[in-house]
Amino acid sequence: MxxxxxxxxxxxxxxxxxxxxxxxxxxxxxxxIPANLDPGSLKVDHLNVLLGRSNYDRSAKAREFAFVKYDLVADMSPLFNWNTKQVFVYLVADYSTPKYPENRVVVWDRIIRGSKFAKINIADGKQKYEFKEITDSFKDVSATFSLHYQVQPWVGALTGGEVVRTEAIKLPPAQRRVHS
Incomplete structure (x- = not known):
């Protein structure tokens, strides 16, 4: 027994x-289960470059900061199914400089926790994070902006992709000095 x-x-x-x-x-x-996303709409309305110092590092030397305003429309609801816990969505600026050929800066992000919050409609949105150049100057730099996503499932591997991308936009020269 x-x-x-x-x-x-x-x-x-x-x-x-x-x-x-x-x-x-x-x-x-x-x-x-395929996730067929409709292509979203991303339009960069205003791109400005200013010379200044970071709010986080007062002792740093002045460098150029880019400021972005955009319109964004995207529907992320097809990404939600019974195994989707949440979706991380982020707006990225990609650009290259002679010294650093591949640069990627996240300028905005959002965590979407359910399909009822999956429709993104931002008019005249502003960046959430600092967009600064490590070499201190955006001289002769063009950037493309794109919306990416990462799906976090309850069980399984993370999956991701790109929703929409803009054409290359030339960053203007720095306009004035900003005192922080």
């Missing part, structure tokens, strides 16, 4: 095997 401990061990081993199998199947099905 089997003892109570052996029976409990067999039941827990079977339950663990069933749970792992079900979670593996759930994880695999997320790749089978």
């Amino acid at each position: 089997h003892t109570s401990f052996q029976r409990l061990n067999n039941i827990s081993a079977l339950a663990t095997t069933v749970i792992i199998t079900l979670l593996s199947l759930v994880s695999l099905t997320t790749f089978l």
Whole structure:
């Protein structure tokens, strides 16, 4: 006869095997459910470059900061299904300089926790984070802006993609000195 401990061990081993199998199947099905996003709309209304100092580092030398205003419309609701926990959406500026050929700056982001909050409609939006150049100058720099997303599932791997991208926009020369 089997003892109570052996029976409990067999039941827990079977339950663990069933749970792992079900979670593996759930994880695999997320790749089978396509997320067909409609292309969004992103328009950079205003792009300005000012010379100044960061609010976070008063002892730093003056450098150029870019300021962006944009209009953004996107519907992220097709990304939500029974295995979606949340979607992380972020607006990125990509640009290159002679010294650093690949630069990417996140200027805005949002966490969407449900499909009822998945429609993004921002008019005259402002950046959320500092957009500064590490070499201190945006001279002869063009940037493209794009909206990206990362889907965090309840079970499985993170997936992501790009919704919309603008054409390259030349950053204007610095206009004036800003004292912070």
